[in-house]
Amino acid sequence: MTQVSMTVNGRAVSGDVEGRTLLSEFLREGQRMTGTHVGCDTSQCGACVVHVNGEAVKSCTALALDLEGAEVKTIEGMANADGSLGVIQQAFQDHHGLQCGFCTPGMVMSAAALLKDNPKPSEQEVREYLEGNICRCTGYHNIVKAIMAASGQDVSAIAAE
Amino acid sequence: MPKDSGIGASSKRREDVRFLTGQGRYTDDINLLGQAYVHFLRSDVAHGVLKNVDTSAAAAMPGVVRIFTGADFEGVGGVPCGWQVTDKHGEPMQEPAHPILAQGKVRYVGDAIAAVVADSPEQARDAAEAIMLDIDELPAVVDMKAAVQDGATKVHDDLTSNLCYDWGFVEENKPAVDAAFEAAAHVTTLELVNNRLSPNPMEPRVAVGDYATGTDDSTLYTTSQNPHVIRLLMGAFVLGIPEHKLRVVAPDVGGGFGSKIFHYVEEAFVTFAAKQVKRPVKWTSSRSEAFITDAHGRDHVTKIELALDADNNFTGIRTETYANMGAYLSTFAPSIPTWLHGTLMAGNYKTPNIYVNVKAVFTNTVPVDAYRGAGRPEATFQLERVVDKAARELGVDPIELRRQNFITEFPYATPVAVEYDTGDYEGTMTKLLEMIDRDGFEARRAESAANGKLRGMGVNCYIEACGIAPSALVGQLGARAGLYESATVRVNATGGLVVMTGSHSHGQGHETSFAQVVADMIGIPEDQVEIVHGDTANTPMGMGTYGSRSIAVGGSAMVRATEKIIAKAKKIAAHLMEAAEGDIELKDGAFSVAGTDKSVAWGDVTLAAYVPHNYPLEEIEPGLEETAFYDPNNFTYPAGAYACEVEIDPDTGKVEIMSFAAADDFGNVINPMIVEGQVHGGLAQGIGQALLENVSYDENGQLLSASYMDYTMPRADDVPMFKVDHSSATPCTHNPLGVKGCGEAGAIGSPPSVVNAVVDALQRAGHTDVTHIDMPLTPARVWSAMQN
Numbered sequence: 012m013t014q015v016s017m018t019v020n021g022r023a024v025s026g027d028v029e030g031r032t033l034l035s036e037f038l039r040e041g042q043r044m045t046g047t048h049v050g051c052d053t054s055q056c057g058a059c060v061v062h063v064n065g066e067a068v069k070s071c072t073a074l075a076l077d078l079e080g081a082e083v084k085t086i087e088g089m090a091n092a093d094g095s096l097g098v099i100q101q102a103f104q105d106h107h108g109l110q111c112g113f114c115t116p117g118m119v120m121s122a123a124a125l126l127k128d129n130p131k132p133s134e135q136e137v138r139e140y141l142e143g144n145i146c147r148c149t150g151y152h153n154i155v156k157a158i159m160a161a162s163g164q165d166v167s168a169i170a171a172e
Numbered sequence: 173m174p175k176d177s178g179i180g181a182s183s184k185r186r187e188d189v190r191f192l193t194g195q196g197r198y199t200d201d202i203n204l205l206g207q208a209y210v211h212f213l214r215s216d217v218a219h220g221v222l223k224n225v226d227t228s229a230a231a232a233m234p235g236v237v238r239i240f241t242g243a244d245f246e247g248v249g250g251v252p253c254g255w256q257v258t259d260k261h262g263e264p265m266q267e268p269a270h271p272i273l274a275q276g277k278v279r280y281v282g283d284a285i286a287a288v289v290a291d292s293p294e295q296a297r298d299a300a301e302a303i304m305l306d307i308d309e310l311p312a313v314v315d316m317k318a319a320v321q322d323g324a325t326k327v328h329d330d331l332t333s334n335l336c337y338d339w340g341f342v343e344e345n346k347p348a349v350d351a352a353f354e355a356a357a358h359v360t361t362l363e364l365v366n367n368r369l370s371p372n373p374m375e376p377r378v379a380v381g382d383y384a385t386g387t388d389d390s391t392l393y394t395t396s397q398n399p400h401v402i403r404l405l406m407g408a409f410v411l412g413i414p415e416h417k418l419r420v421v422a423p424d425v426g427g428g429f430g431s432k433i434f435h436y437v438e439e440a441f442v443t444f445a446a447k448q449v450k451r452p453v454k455w456t457s458s459r460s461e462a463f464i465t466d467a468h469g470r471d472h473v474t475k476i477e478l479a480l481d482a483d484n485n486f487t488g489i490r491t492e493t494y495a496n497m498g499a500y501l502s503t504f505a506p507s508i509p510t511w512l513h514g515t516l517m518a519g520n521y522k523t524p525n526i527y528v529n530v531k532a533v534f535t536n537t538v539p540v541d542a543y544r545g546a547g548r549p550e551a552t553f554q555l556e557r558v559v560d561k562a563a564r565e566l567g568v569d570p571i572e573l574r575r576q577n578f579i580t581e582f583p584y585a586t587p588v589a590v591e592y593d594t595g596d597y598e599g600t601m602t603k604l605l606e607m608i609d610r611d612g613f614e615a616r617r618a619e620s621a622a623n624g625k626l627r628g629m630g631v632n633c634y635i636e637a638c639g640i641a642p643s644a645l646v647g648q649l650g651a652r653a654g655l656y657e658s659a660t661v662r663v664n665a666t667g668g669l670v671v672m673t674g675s676h677s678h679g680q681g682h683e684t685s686f687a688q689v690v691a692d693m694i695g696i697p698e699d700q701v702e703i704v705h706g707d708t709a710n711t712p713m714g715m716g717t718y719g720s721r722s723i724a725v726g727g728s729a730m731v732r733a734t735e736k737i738i739a740k741a742k743k744i745a746a747h748l749m750e751a752a753e754g755d756i757e758l759k760d761g762a763f764s765v766a767g768t769d770k771s772v773a774w775g776d777v778t779l780a781a782y783v784p785h786n787y788p789l790e791e792i793e794p795g796l797e798e799t800a801f802y803d804p805n806n807f808t809y810p811a812g813a814y815a816c817e818v819e820i821d822p823d824t825g826k827v828e829i830m831s832f833a834a835a836d837d838f839g840n841v842i843n844p845m846i847v848e849g850q851v852h853g854g855l856a857q858g859i860g861q862a863l864l865e866n867v868s869y870d871e872n873g874q875l876l877s878a879s880y881m882d883y884t885m886p887r888a889d890d891v892p893m894f895k896v897d898h899s900s901a902t903p904c905t906h907n908p909l910g911v912k913g914c915g916e917a918g919a920i921g922s923p924p925s926v927v928n929a930v931v932d933a934l935q936r937a938g939h940t941d942v943t944h945i946d947m948p949l950t951p952a953r954v955w956s957a958m959q960n
Binding site for chain 2: 089096146
């Protein structure tokens with residue numbers, strides 16, 4: 012066991028981990044922050060996406076020990092300071108971009124990373140960016156719509172589909 | 173104008189806030205004090221004699237609490253099957269035992285052999301690797317038709333063969349059906365495969381068992397669509413725990429699609445083991461484990477024949493299907509290819525003579541059971557493919573051929589044992605044609621051609637039987653359980669209320685839509701209504717959520733309970749206003765006396781019920797809490813018409829969905845936003861089946877598609893924006909909300925239009941010999957079809 016320290020959602024945290032402990036395990040079991048989900052074991056599904064030093068990372072493929080001193084942001088850190096839903100979260104609710112909620116944390120974290128790099132993505136750009144995030148419930152229609160709405164684009168034409 | 177609350181409003185989902193902020197509570201988020209972890213050692217061969225399981229080295233590994241093998245479960249029941257099918261000779265199906273851990277033999281890759289309970293999941297996994305197995309491998313039974321040949325290796329030595337049942341439906345009709353074929357002017361025949369799928373909810377299964385030594389109470393936390401069914405099956409048939417000493421909790425569940433209906437061995441194991449080791453025991457499935465343990469879906473091999481007279485009227489349908497059961501009978505497996513498949517073979521058409529034969533077969537593969545649609549997609553696919561093929565052979569428009577044969581008068585008794593209460597197939601087809609600009613297709617095709625692509629359009633209809641199910645009917649058909657639903661409405665003194673429902677929500681948004689119904693009935697804000705589900709300790713006995721039944725059956729129970737509440741509240745209001753009960757009206761949350769200006773608010777009445785100082789105690793009890801159980805008297809019959817346009821790259825065979833339109837008749841709709849979301853998700857699963865997904869076994873029974881790198885899940889760029897409409901609606905005639913259910917329609921209705929569209933594109937491009945390609949229509953399969 013080795014101690015590792017990092018910042019999660021602005022809060023300094025530390026814990027003893029094995030060499031094989033994944034960031035997803037460190038967050039879920041070590042920190043009891045269970046918003047980050049694990050939906051596969053081959054880094055395909057994207058339910059576990061968090062931000063590490065501002066970049067979207069699949070936390071099931073990052074070793075906790077490699078992240079000494081890192082700044083980590085998870086779904087628990089995405090709401091506004093007053094506790095209200097952030098812009099992307101609110102767009103997901105407004106446009107029914109989630110059903111069972113299991114892939115949702117990863118979707119929101121990926122969407123945030125996309126919009127940081129590409130503030131006005133086209134529908135096709137959203138779809139291609141989400142290649143690493145699988146949703147089984149929504150058929151993606153309302154996820155894509157929510158992300159485009161969160162970027163400030165008019166989605167009323169999509170609503171008419 | 174759209175409503176802003178109540179029935180018919182697109183109320184935003186209240187459950188979203190917790191899911192969007194990481195505050196959901198899924199089963200894997202539950203850790204109990206002192207919890208141990210189990211890792212299952214699973215068979216890596218498909219079939220073999222289990223000669224020895226040596227756990228001695230593993231037992232000495234760090235952190236190991238105890239190792240269980242099949243020997244620990246001698247005298248413990250296996251997981252039961254909940255439906256018995258009677259074969260065409262009147263004999264019961266063959267029904268093998270399904271032990272918690274393998275005894276004597278392993279029967280599929282994934283069959284659990286031993287279970288290591290340890291202090292950490294890593295220690296459990298490490299120790300499982302140290303267990304020494306001695307297995308004499310046997311030939312694997314994989315191909316269904318080979319499995320039922322004389323002399324085939326048997327999956328179960330104690331059964332007479334690998335044939336579970338040979339079902340004829342309706343057997344007495346067969347001579348008339350054969351005669352219709354003799355007399356036919358044209359017969360179209362199609363042989364096809366309905367590909368095997370893995371349901372793949374994004375949340376893998378999890379089970380946590382807990383045992384209280386002081387009270388002898390057992391608790392199971394599990395990823396289930398129906399916690400009461402699990403409590404009944406596991407308590408009564410497996411572990412012998414009376415229901416009052418067993419609690420089953422299914423908290424937030426991350427999707428199910430059928431795969432979380434069934435009672436799995438892991439649930440029984442953790443409950444059993446927790447009592448043995450006196451610690452909570454937790455199991456979390458990996459995705460790889462999910463592929464080899466979650467029940468698969470579909471897997472039919474079918475020959476269908478359609479007879480037509482000289483005027484192109486359908487006169488007969490005859491089918492023969494081999495349906496894979498896998499190695500054991502999962503909870504509802506026998507009912508899927510029979511009562512959820514044969515009964516839908518009439519589709520939307522008035523075909524007078526129908527005969528369905530299904531041979532259910534045991535193989536050395538993962539058990540097969542319900543997956544979104546469950547039997548109805550298989551019926552729809554073969555019927556809508558053979559109708560399309562017939563239109564092509566006859567040189568008639570496929571839409572006109574369908575229209576000509578539509579059922580137009582309701583109620584309609586089909587020749588396959590069900591009675592459609594209502595429908596308007598012309599209505600949904602007309603709506604579909606408004607949505608798809610069929611006249612513009614040639615121009616779009618020309619544009620595709622200019623880009624070197626082949627374009628095609630496919631259309632199909634579907635019907636499904638939902639709102640499962642009338643208990644008396646399914647009892648006659650072999651169900652070993654009732655299929656009613658329940659609700660308790662508990663009104664609080666200050667007027668807010670809680671509905672405890674036997675239904676379960678795992679993505680469907682019941683906490684929002686159910687509240688809309690009750691709030692609308694009473695005339696109070698939706699936020700005054702809380703929906704509680706998923707815990708046998710605080711919900712009435714209910715059968716759970718599957719078969720698009722929640723609003724039609726569970727919602728109806730809730731309406732009945734709310735009606736009882738309103739009736740009692742009116743008595744209280746009459747007393748408070750010193751008026752006759754018959755004169756009391758409830759509107760917008762207030763009771764008034766007809767023809768007067770007297771009124772009392774909802775909250776005044778509820779307070780009086782719990783503070784009964786001025787109260788008719790001699791006539792009615794204090795309090796305001798009512799329970800209702802609702803058993804429907806028929807299925808509901810959602811139906812619709814779907815259309816798909818595809819482009820094919822002739823150089824690669826890759827199919828791209830250019831547009832997809834769905835016109836559904838769901839009867840009345842509670843929350844249009846949620847209903848449309850259900851359709852979107854179903855469409856993506858149906859398109860996934862048509863183009864991408866396939867569970868593949870090699871001849872040794874090794875699963876070749878056991879991860880997301882091998883099993884192609886639909887991604888965001890595989891599907892288009894969908895056009896959906898549910899305005900052509902004929903309300904259900906026999907439930908109080910007039911609702912039909914919408915959960916499965918998309919997955920049932922979409923595969924045939926995709927395949928019809930691909931065949932259309934290839935035919936238009938001159939590949940006239942291509943009349944069918946089996947799903948999934950991968951680039952390799954489409955390209956190969958074009959080369960012949």
